[in-house]
Every structure is written in structure tokens, then in C-alpha cells.
Amino acid sequence: MQAERQPVDSVVVPLGTIDAATAVASLGLDANKPGWHKRDILDAGLARDLSNPPGPWHQDYVVVVQSLGRLRETLPLFSAEGRAKHLAVVVEQSDPTRPFHTGLAATAAESVTLGTLDWLPGARVIEVASAGWLDVHGVLAAVAAQGRRTLPLGGLRLGVAGKDTAAWAAADPQARWVSPDVDMDMVEPVDSMDVMAGPAEGPAEGLAAQLAPVDPFNSSPAGFKTFPGRSTASLEAIDGGTWWKLTGQETAGTEPLLLDTRTGGFTEIHIGALRNFWSVQLEGLESLTPMACARALSQLAASGVPLTLGAIPPLAEGLLGTETMAALRENAGPTDSATDREAASIATRRTALRAFLPRYRGGVLRRAAGLADSLDPAISVLLASKRPAMVPHALAQVARQSWTNTETVLILHGVDELGPEGDAAVAAFPGLLTVVHAPQSLTLGGALNLGAGQASGEYLAKMDDDDWYGPRHLEDLFLAREYSDAVLVGSPVEFTYLEGPDITTRRSHAGEQYTRHVAGGTMFISAHDLRAAGGWRNAPRAVDRALLDAVLAAGGTVYRNHGQNYMMHRRSGSGPAHTWQADDSVFLQDTLEQWNGFRPAPQMDLPPREPLQERRSAGYRSWFSAGHHAPA
Amino acid sequence: MGGMLVESKHEPGQLAAWLADAGLALRPFMGPRSGRGRLSVVLLGSGNEQEAALTIATLLDSSFQDFRVELPAGMLKQGTEIGRWLAGDDRFSDASVFAKHVAQSETVLVLPAGLLLTKYSIEAIYEALQQPGTSVVRTVVPGRPQALEFWDAQFLRNEGFEQAEAAARRAGAERWIDGAALGLHFVGEPAPKVFFRRGAAERHIVDVNVLPGPPKQGRGGAKGARHYARAILRRLKALGNRAGGTAARG
Numbered sequence: 001m002q003a004e005r006q007p008v009d010s011v012v013v014p015l016g017t018i019d020a021a022t023a024v025a026s027l028g029l030d031a032n033k034p035g036w037h038k039r040d041i042l043d044a045g046l047a048r049d050l051s052n053p054p055g056p057w058h059q060d061y062v063v064v065v066q067s068l069g070r071l072r073e074t075l076p077l078f079s080a081e082g083r084a085k086h087l088a089v090v091v092e093q094s095d096p097t098r099p100f101h102t103g104l105a106a107t108a109a110e111s112v113t114l115g116t117l118d119w120l121p122g123a124r125v126i127e128v129a130s131a132g133w134l135d136v137h138g139v140l141a142a143v144a145a146q147g148r149r150t151l152p153l154g155g156l157r158l159g160v161a162g163k164d165t166a167a168w169a170a171a172d173p174q175a176r177w178v179s180p181d182v183d184m185d186m187v188e189p190v191d192s193m194d195v196m197a198g199p200a201e202g203p204a205e206g207l208a209a210q211l212a213p214v215d216p217f218n219s220s221p222a223g224f225k226t227f228p229g230r231s232t233a234s235l236e237a238i239d240g241g242t243w244w245k246l247t248g249q250e251t252a253g254t255e256p257l258l259l260d261t262r263t264g265g266f267t268e269i270h271i272g273a274l275r276n277f278w279s280v281q282l283e284g285l286e287s288l289t290p291m292a293c294a295r296a297l298s299q300l301a302a303s304g305v306p307l308t309l310g311a312i313p314p315l316a317e318g319l320l321g322t323e324t325m326a327a328l329r330e331n332a333g334p335t336d337s338a339t340d341r342e343a344a345s346i347a348t349r350r351t352a353l354r355a356f357l358p359r360y361r362g363g364v365l366r367r368a369a370g371l372a373d374s375l376d377p378a379i380s381v382l383l384a385s386k387r388p389a390m391v392p393h394a395l396a397q398v399a400r401q402s403w404t405n406t407e408t409v410l411i412l413h414g415v416d417e418l419g420p421e422g423d424a425a426v427a428a429f430p431g432l433l434t435v436v437h438a439p440q441s442l443t444l445g446g447a448l449n450l451g452a453g454q455a456s457g458e459y460l461a462k463m464d465d466d467d468w469y470g471p472r473h474l475e476d477l478f479l480a481r482e483y484s485d486a487v488l489v490g491s492p493v494e495f496t497y498l499e500g501p502d503i504t505t506r507r508s509h510a511g512e513q514y515t516r517h518v519a520g521g522t523m524f525i526s527a528h529d530l531r532a533a534g535g536w537r538n539a540p541r542a543v544d545r546a547l548l549d550a551v552l553a554a555g556g557t558v559y560r561n562h563g564q565n566y567m568m569h570r571r572s573g574s575g576p577a578h579t580w581q582a583d584d585s586v587f588l589q590d591t592l593e594q595w596n597g598f599r600p601a602p603q604m605d606l607p608p609r610e611p612l613q614e615r616r617s618a619g620y621r622s623w624f625s626a627g628h629h630a631p632a
Numbered sequence: 633m634g635g636m637l638v639e640s641k642h643e644p645g646q647l648a649a650w651l652a653d654a655g656l657a658l659r660p661f662m663g664p665r666s667g668r669g670r671l672s673v674v675l676l677g678s679g680n681e682q683e684a685a686l687t688i689a690t691l692l693d694s695s696f697q698d699f700r701v702e703l704p705a706g707m708l709k710q711g712t713e714i715g716r717w718l719a720g721d722d723r724f725s726d727a728s729v730f731a732k733h734v735a736q737s738e739t740v741l742v743l744p745a746g747l748l749l750t751k752y753s754i755e756a757i758y759e760a761l762q763q764p765g766t767s768v769v770r771t772v773v774p775g776r777p778q779a780l781e782f783w784d785a786q787f788l789r790n791e792g793f794e795q796a797e798a799a800a801r802r803a804g805a806e807r808w809i810d811g812a813a814l815g816l817h818f819v820g821e822p823a824p825k826v827f828f829r830r831g832a833a834e835r836h837i838v839d840v841n842v843l844p845g846p847p848k849q850g851r852g853g854a855k856g857a858r859h860y861a862r863a864i865l866r867r868l869k870a871l872g873n874r875a876g877g878t879a880a881r882g
Contacts, residue, residue, distance in 0.1 A: 501770070503808055585772040588810040596801045611801045619777035622768075622797035623676065623742045624788070 005133065007059035007085055009035045015042075015074065015263070016066040016092045018120070023064045026117055027088050027125070035059070041077045042163045042263060048080045048177070054135070056082040061136050064090040066260060069218040069267030072144045072171035075137075076160040079176040083133035089143050090117070091124045093269045097223055097513065102126050103142035110134075141173035146217065147557070148485040152358035154374055156365055159184070159193035167212035167264055167295070168197035168365065170358040195369035207318040211294050213361030214352070216483035218268050219299040221349050221562070224512040225275050226342050227592065232308075232334075233277040237284035241292040246273060265295055271303045278341070279306040279334055290315035297328065298356050304349030306341055307332050320355075327351035339506070339564075339593065343602035346562055350472065353479050376405050379474050380457030380527070384411040384438075384447055385465040388418045392425035394465040399430055403474040407432035411451035414440030445536035445543040452527070452535060460530055462544075464521030468497075470565035470604045477524040480561035487533075487556030488525045488548065490518025494563030496587045497598050500572035501620040502611055504600070506593040511562040516552060518560050519568070520544030529556070564603035572617045661696065661758045669700030669723065671754070672737035672785065674730055676744045676778065677704030683746035683819050685714055688724075690749040696758075699723060700737070702730045704745075737785045744778035748823075750815030757782045757814055766807050768800045773811035775821040780811065 010029075012020040020038050024031035040046060049056045061084035065071045068091055094100055106112040109131040117123040128139055152170040159178035160166050169175030176193060178184075184192055197212075214220075233248045244266075247256040259270045274280055280300075285293050293316035300307060301324055309332045317325045331344035354360055363373045381398050385391055391410070398408050408431060412418070416437070418426065426435065434454050438447035452460060459481075461474055470476075473491075480489045492509035523544060525533075530547075533554060537546035548558060570587055597611035609615075613625070651658060661670070673691065675684060684707065691701065701724045708715045708726040718724045734740055739758065743749075760769045760782070767787040771780040783796070791799040800806040811817070812824030 501772075501808055505808075583772070583774040585774050585810045585812065588772055588808055589812070591809075594807060596804060596806065613798050613801070620770075620779060622770075622781060623674075624781075624793040625797040627794055 005055070005057050005083075007057050009037055009056075009058055010060035010062075011037050011039050011058050011081075011084075012060075012062040012064070013039050013041050013078075014064050015070055016064040016090070017260070018064050018090065018092060020062075020064070023090050024060075024062055026090070026119075027062065027127070029060060029062075041074060041081075044162045044164075048179075049082070050080060050179075054083060057133070058082060058084040058136070060084060060086045060088070061134075062088045062090070063140065064092070066092050067267040067269045068094065068144060068146060069215070069269065070263060071140060072215055072217055073263050073265065073267075074163065074166060075141060075144050075171050075173070076158070076166050076169045076175040077163060077177050078140050079137040081136040084136055085133065086127070086129045087134050087136060087139050088125060088127045089140065091126075092120065093122050094124050095223070095268050095272055096122070097272070098268075099147070099514070100124055101143075101145075101147040103145050103147060104128060104139065137173075144171055145173065148217075150485055152213075152215070153362045153365065154359065156362060156369065156371070157192070157194045158365060159196040161196065163263060165197040165212070167215070168361075170213045170215045170361075171217065172358070194371070195365050197365070207315070209364045210291070211298055211319045211356070211361075213358040214265075214299050214302045214356040216302070216353075216357060218266060219271060219302045220353070220483035221302075221304045221345075221480075221512045222484060222514075222559075223272060223275050224304050224342070224345060224562070226338055226510065228276050228278055230276050231278045232281060233274065233279075234281045234283055235274070237282075237288050237292075237296070241288045241296060244270070244296075248277060261296075266299045266303075271299070271305065274300075274303075274305045279308055281308040282310050284310070285316075286311040286313060288313065288316075290319055294319035298324065298352060301328055301348050301352035302356055304345035306345055308334065324352050324355050339601055342562065343564060346476070346564060346603055350476060350479065353483065357479070357482055359482055376403070376478075377459060378405045378407065378457040379403055379459045379461055379478065379524075380452075380455030381406055381408045381474070382411065382448060382451045382455065382460055382462045383408060383465060384413055384444065384451065384462075386413045386415060387465060388412075388415055388422045390465040391418055391422040394463065395425045395429050395433075397463065397467075397469040400471045401469075401474045402472050403478065406474065407434065407455065407457055409434045409436060409451040409455050411436045411438050411447050413438045413442070413444070413447045443538050443540045443543075445538045445540075445546070448536040448543065449538075452530060455527065457527065459524060459526050462521060462523045466569045466571070467521050468567040468569065468600060468604060468606060470601075472603065473522070473565040474524075476561055476565055477522070480559055481524060484514070484557070484559035486514065486559035487529050487554075488518070488523060488551045489559045489561060490520075490524060491522040491566040492560050492563040493519045493566070493568050495566070495601050495604075496568040496570050497600075498570045498584055498587055500570075500584055500617040502597060502615045502617075504567075504595045504598060505587050505591045506563075506601075507587065508590045508592045509560075509563065511560050513560055515558055515560045517548060518558060519566060521568075522566050523547065525551075562603075564601035567600050567604060572619075659755065659758075661755065665698045668736040669698060669733060670738045671696065671699040671741060672730070672733040672739070673699050673701040673741045673743055675701060675703050676742065677707070678745045680745065681707070681713060685717070686819055687743060687745050687747055687749075688714065688718070690753075691743070693751055694749055694754050695751050696754040699741075700725070700733050702726070702728075702733065734785055734788060740781075740783040740785050740788055742781035742783075744776070744780065746776070746819045747773060747778070747780060747811075748817055748819060753814045753816060760807065760809060760814075763807065765803075765805055767803070767805035768796070768807070770806060770808045771811040771814060771816060772808065773816050773818060773821075775818040780816065 012024055014020045021031045102112055102114050104112045111129050113127045115125040117125060126143055128134055151172055151174060153172040158169050158172060158175040160169055160175055161178060161180045178193055230248055233246055236245045238245055242262045244259040244261060245256045246259060257273060290313045293313055297320055309328060327348045331348045335341050359374060366373055383394050385394060410433060412435065426433065436451050436454050438450050461477060463469060477489055492511050494506055494509050495504060497504050533547060533550040536543045539546065551558060570584060598609035600606040600608065677684065703724055703726045705726055708718060708724065757769055761784060767784045769782040788796050815824055817823050
């Protein structure tokens with residue numbers, strides 16, 4: 001019979017600004033009692049007791065971090081920290097724009113509490129106590145995941161030798177600290193790692209493979225502000241990039257904000273602070289090591305922070321790769337237009353995300369492990385139409401998509417014949433196309449479900465037949481799903497062309513945030529999640545709202561990306577083909593910007609059309625234009 | 633009986649300082665009446681005297697009264713309800729003097745009969761016209777295709793009536809807004825939700841705030857909108873009483 005384990009000590013790991021004793025005392029624990037140890041988890045020489053796995057055995061284990069992003073950065077380093085009776089995580093700052101999850105499901109023998117610190121506004125404290133033993137790494141991984149359900153490295157098991165390579169894990173809970181001395185061939189397969197993290201070796205990978213992925217929790221477009229409150233900031237690297245000094249023009253005379261990046265990179269809190277500025281002037285990059293400079297720029301680029309670049313070490317440019325560097329250069333610099341600023345940010349972050357998201361960066365690790373690269377998944381476009389005349393336009397919107405691994409399911413709802421133009425469009429469509437005839441008797445939801453049943457893609461994207469879509473629409477939705485980990489993603493209805501008055505409006509439906517609503521014609525969801533949500537509701541209208549409600553009711557999240565890839569077409573005298581009936585005045589509410597004529601956003605890559613009097617509907621023409629000089 | 637003759641000992645411009653010191657900041661559009669009508673209004677007839685009367689009533693209830701109004705021909709004839717009602721107010725005419733009015737005014741309002749203003753709609757739309765580069769403000773109001781137009785009279789005079797719209801579009805000087813943001817609605821349609829902010833110093837601020845839109849029909853329609861507006865006013869009144877200040881008028 002195995003003897004009952006006894007805890008041997010209590011541990012505090014200070015990774016924030018609060019000192020260890022204060023943190024322990026704030027939890028109501030006696031920091032002066034014997035047995036408390038402070039552990040520097042970042043120390044390359046830290047002793048780890050591997051003699052009695054899964055120990056060592058602790059009474060209390062307290063981790064103090066500045067932010068959840070910092071916890072995610074260091075997560076693999078906790079994998080050999082053993083078990084504890086009581087575990088607490090003190091998060092000094094959390095992003096107020098995101099929900100905070102404990103991520104923990106307590107068993108009957110455990111308790112989980114989420115609290116705050118009276119003397120530190122914004123701080124969160126998660127405490128877990130158990131009659132049995134808690135897996136320290138497992139609890140920290142659950143907190144760090146923040147409700148995310150996927151493995152960033154797609155199942156790859158990554159060994160991490162220290163803090164310098166921990167960023168490669170991108171908070172994957174399967175990544176483990178592994179002693180540099182261990183011979184992996186001697187480890188049992190169940191405990192073995194696929195590959196050790198680190199810069200790729202050999203000329204085949206090249207310089208551009210040396211840089212670690214960005215963790216999208218820390219560095220992603222989430223939280224981008226199209227209309228920030230402040231103008232220009234200076235962000236200066238100091239002490240070799242272990243600190244950054246943020247100085248805003250409007251805060252002249254006040255203390256600059258110091259960003260602590262001693263563990264390697266920017267966190268979500270740092271990026272959040274940069275979001276308030278129209279643009280950020282980078283300074284001191286030339287004083288950094290090429291790796292530190294490239295790491296910082298990869299994070300800022302993936303976040304889409306509008307930058308003005310200074311001098312960059314040439315080797316850093318190589319580490320970032322030509323595409324990211326070109327995007328940074330092309331899109332850097334000041335602009336007065338909010339739309340142009342956002343478009344430049346979108347272009348930069350898209351390029352950086354394609355290079356540095358764990359899905360893509362993991363290719364370096366997978367190749368090192370002798371595994372095949374993961375390919376871009378197939379996306380099935382669901383295109384339902386009751387109007388044969390709109391089919392050529394609708395197919396053209398799909399044909400211009402940059403995402404090549406697509407199939408299109410054209411659902412003709414109550415339409416038997418397309419007519420010559422529609423038939424020609426179908427014949428000329430360059431991609432995989434399946435035409436499904438849904439009888440008139442089916443509801444809209446029924447017709448969409450019929451089409452979804454014919455789709456073979458891993459993801460489904462719903463598109464409308466009369467709106468405009470930018471060529472990177474599908475690509476950006478897929479990336480948004482990657483960095484948000486939301487069940488359903490979509491875009492806002494920000495840009496609308498109003499055919500009656502012949503104007504384009506931009507409404508204040510801000511994107512890049514978790515939300516409860518996206519435009520129906522932009523919904524993007526995995527086929528599995530759609531089935532789990534029951535598909536589209538069998539109803540003639542409001543089927544999009546019903547799907548959103550089902551996803552949310554099931555505990556899923558909905559994320560809205562930027563609005564520049566989607567432009568709603570508001571026709572004058574819209575008929576019954578529209579499932580959403582709204583007055584033109586709706587599209588004039590909360591408008592932030594307004595233009596005469598057809599003015600698509602830059603990401604639409606469509607030519608604008610100058611305003612013409614003839615294009616304006618009679619009901620919208622001025623009383624004066626009709627030749628009235630006096631009342632009739 | 634008038635008071636004694638006052639011989640001014642003050643420099644020109646002192647009045648503005650007096651008002652500022654007293655916290656009586658008049659908006660640019662407010663002030664003494666010009667006699668010529670700083671706002672020239674043309675009421676577009678719908679052939680419905682009742683609807684025209686309701687629109688005129690909201691105009692008379694407006695906080696801004698320095699206007700001259702051109703009514704549809706025949707509306708001021710003896711024997712009509714409106715003719716009897718407005719007989720003593722020379723701001724209203726149905727002669728073709730609109731061009732003359734425009735020549736003397738600062739702004740021009742094209743107002744469809746049946747469209748109802750709130751007390752502060754004109755002030756609010758005047759503020760919208762003050763946006764840089766704006767020469768005309770157009771509104772869309774649910775229910776009918778007619779749109780309200782509010783023009784900078786100088787722009788109209790410079791460009792000519794018939795060319796004004798095209799010129800405004802070319803110059804990007806036309807701005808469309810949701811009529812609900814101004815409290816506008818047509819007769820028989822639900823009133824939009826508008827409210828009037830109170831300032832920190834217990835002053836009544838007349839900004840009409842843009843709100844998401846008219847109340848949903850399913851939640852009471854026009855009746856619900858009236859109920860909502862009354863609730864807002866009650867709340868403002870309660871706030872005023874609590875603070876010991878003057879209750880908001882609405």
C-alpha cells in the first residue's frame with residue numbers, strides 16, 4: 001500500500017511587480033511560516049526535483065504574474081513543478097475588453113474561487129484548493145487557456161529547455177520543460193516529446209525560420225481601434241529590449257509608461273496600451289539584438305499596431321522574412337484617413353499572422369520532427385439565392401477570393417432556371433461548384449441546411465448574393481478564427497452602399513472584438529460546430545440570429561473581425577428577396593464617415609464610382625434640382 | 633411705459649463678455665430676431681391641411697423662431713383653417729417670395745408637410761450644418777420618401793437653386809443623417825427616442841443626441857415611444873428637483 005504523501009513546502013513564483021511576501025500575505029497566508037520558498041522559474045539554473053514523479057509535493061503554490069499573457073509565455077516552465085494542495089494565481093492586470101475565465105472545473109473534493117485584491121484595482125486572484133493533489137501545470141494551463149479549446153501546435157509535443165525557447169510553445173499545454181541533458185531516445189513514448197524547441201538547424205530552413213511564433217492571445221488584431229483617442233506615441237527600447245518606454249504626445253509632462261518585457265515579449269496588456277494611439281514611432285531598435293528586434297516587430301506587426309519604423313538591424317529583417325518586412329515598410333508612416341490607416345494595419349497583420357501564427361510557424365517544428373506540414377483547410381462557401389439575376393455577381397465575389405482551397409455550394413432556392421447569364425456564370429466559374437436546387441417550399445433555413453449537407457469543407461462560409469466581398473474575405477475570416485478561437489466568426493456591417501441616395505456610409509460597428517452579432521452574409525463556422533449547434537433553424541427568416549443564439553447558448557464564443565472586406569448593398573425599393581427588412585435610415589444611424597457615390601474600403605480592391613445625379617433615385621433628389629423656385 | 637434712456641458707456645463686444653460671465657452662452661444661431669428671417673422655410677404641400685397644420689404647429693413650438701415660411705399656394709386663403717389660424721403672423725406667406733426670402737436668410741429649410749419637428753430639431757440640424765465642409769444636411773425619415781433639406785443659403789445663392797445639389801455632391805458638402813437623430817417623424821409614425829442632456833451645472837443642454845433608432849413596433853409602437861419620452865422627462869425633472877435646480881423643459 002502506497003504511503004500517504006505529505007507536502008514538503010510552500011512555493012511562491014514572482015513574475016510580476018508585487019513582491020513575493022506581499023502576494024502571499026494578500027492571500028491570507030503566513031509568509032513567515034517555515035517552508036516558504038521563492039522560485040525563479042526563469043532561472044536557467046533552477047533546480048528541479050524529478051526524483052519522485054509526479055512530485056515534488058507542495059502545500060501552497062502561488063504564482064504572481066503581471067498578466068495572463070505572461071503566464072502563457074512561461075507555461076511550459078511549470079511542467080515539472082509537481083503537485084500542490086492549494087494553488088493560487090495572482091494576475092496583476094487583465095484586459096477589460098475580454099472575458100476572464102478561470103478555466104477550471106472543480107471536482108467534489110476541490111474548490112475554485114475567483115477574487116480580486118482590494119488594494120490593486122484590476123487584479124484577479126484564482127485560488128484552487130483540493131483534498132487531494134492538484135497538478136500545478138494542469139491548473140496553470142487551464143487558467144492560461146482562457147477558454148480556448150485548441151492546441152496551438154496542433155498536437156505536436158514540444159520540449160522546452162528554458163525561457164529563451166519557451167515562446168515556441170505559444171502556450172500549448174502539451175509543451176513541457178525538458179532537461180537539456182535528457183536523451184529523448186531513452187524516454188518512454190508516452191512521456192516523450194516530438195521535438196525540442198529552438199532555432200531550426202540546417203540551411204534548408206534559412207534565417208526566416210529562426211523566429212518563434214507569436215501567441216495570438218498576446219499579439220493579434222483583437223482590440224484594434226479604428227478611431228483611437230490619442231495621436232502619436234513613441235515606443236523606445238531600453239536595456240536591450242527588456243523594457244520599453246511608451247511616451248504619448250498628449251501625456252507630455254507626465255511619466256512615460258514602462259513596459260516590462262523581461263521574459264521575452266509584449267503581452268496583451270502592452271498591446272492594449274498601444275491601441276490608444278493613432279500611430280507608434282519605434283525608437284532604439286538598432287540597439288537591440290537582431291532576434292529581440294525581430295521578435296518585437298513580429299508581435300507588433302501581427303497586432304496591426306500602426307508603426308513608424310526607425311533603423312532596423314539588417315539581420316532582424318532577415319529573421320522577419322521578406323514578406324513581413326515588405327508589409328511593415330509599405331504600411332508604415334502617417335496617414336490622416338482612418339480608413340486608410342485601418343487598411344494598412346489589416347495588410348500588415350494579415351501578412352504577419354500568415355507567417356507567425358502557431359499554425360504556420362509550427363511548420364518549422366513539424367519539419368524538424370519529421371512530420372508533414374498542416375495544409376490550409378478547405379472552406380465551403382454557401383451561397384443561397386432566389387434571384388437568378390444576382391448569381392453572376394455572387395459567383396464573381398467567390399471567384400476573386402485569395403483562399404484557393406474552396407468549394408462553392410450554390411443553393412438556388414425556388415429557382416428552376418438560371419437563364420443565359422446565370423448559366424454562363426456557372427459554366428465560367430473557375431473553382432469547384434455544386435449547384436443545389438432547393439424547392440420553394442423549403443424555408444431559408446431548410447435551404448441552407450440542404451446546401452450544408454452537400455458541402456465537404458472543414459469550414460463553412462455563408463455569403464449573400466447581392467453584397468460585395470473583398471478578395472481576402474475568406475482568408476481574413478479563417479485567420480480571425482485562428483487568433484480568436486471563437487466558434488463562429490464574421491464581420492460587421494460597417495460599410496453600406498445606399499443605392500437610393502447614391503452614397504456610402506460607414507457605421508460605428510467596431511470590429512476585432514468578441515461580440516453577440518455579426519453580419520449574416522459573413523458567418524464562418526466549422527462544419528462540426530454547425531452540426532453541434534443544430535444547423536440553421538428551420539425558419540423563413542432570422543436564421544442567422546438563431547444560429548448566433550444557438551452558438552452562444554451552447555457556451556461558444558462569437559468574434560467579429562474588421563469590416564473592410566464586406567460591403568452591404570442597400571437597394572432602393574428592396575423586394576422580398578431580402579431576409580432582413582430595414583429602412584434606409586437605419587444605415588444612416590451612428591455613421592462615422594460618409595461619402596458620395598460608391599466608395600468601397602481599400603481592402604475591397606474595387607474601383608470607386610464618382611457620384612452622379614442620374615444615379616440618385618428620384619425620391620432622394622433635392623427639391624431644388626427639380627426646378628422648384630417656389631412652393632407648388 | 634418704457635424705462636429711462638440708457639446711454640451706453642461700453643465698448644462694442646462688451647455684451648458677449650457679460651453673457652459669458654453670466655454663463656448665458658447663446659449659440660451662434662440664437663440671438664435677437666433679424667426681422668428678415670434668418671431661416672427661410674419652404675413647406676412642401678401634401679394636399680392635406682391637417683398634416684400641414686401639425687407641421688406648422690411643431691415649427692411654432694420650436695425653440696428657434698426667427699424664420700419666414702413659404703406655404704403652398706392657397707393655404708393662407710380666407711376660409712381655410714390654416715388661413716384663420718395664421719392670419720396675424722406675417723412670417724407666413726403664400727406668395728412666391730421664396731427667392732427673396734433666400735436672398736435675405738442665412739439658412740434654408742425644405743420641410744415636407746406631415747413631418748413633425750421637436751422643440752430643438754432646428755437647433756440640432758443647424759449644428760449638423762456647422763460641420764466643416766458641410767453646405768447641406770439631408771435627412772431620411774422612415775415612412776415616406778420625402779427628405780428634409782437644410783441648406784447654407786449662401787451656398788444656394790452662389791451655386792443657383794437647380795445646380796446646388798450637384799455642386800454639393802461634387803464638393804462632398806452634402807451630409808445625410810438619420811431623421812431620428814433630430815427627433816423627426818411623420819404623422820402617424822412612432823416618435824423616435826430623443827433625450828436632452830443636462831449639464832453638470834444644472835443647465836439645460838439642448839443637444840439632441842443620436843440614439844440607435846425608433847422604438848421597435850413590437851414594444852409599444854407610437855404609444856411606447858410617447859411613454860418612453862415621458863419617462864425620460866419625468867426622470868430629468870426628478871433629477872432637477874433632487875439637485876435643487878430647474879427641471880428640464882422638453
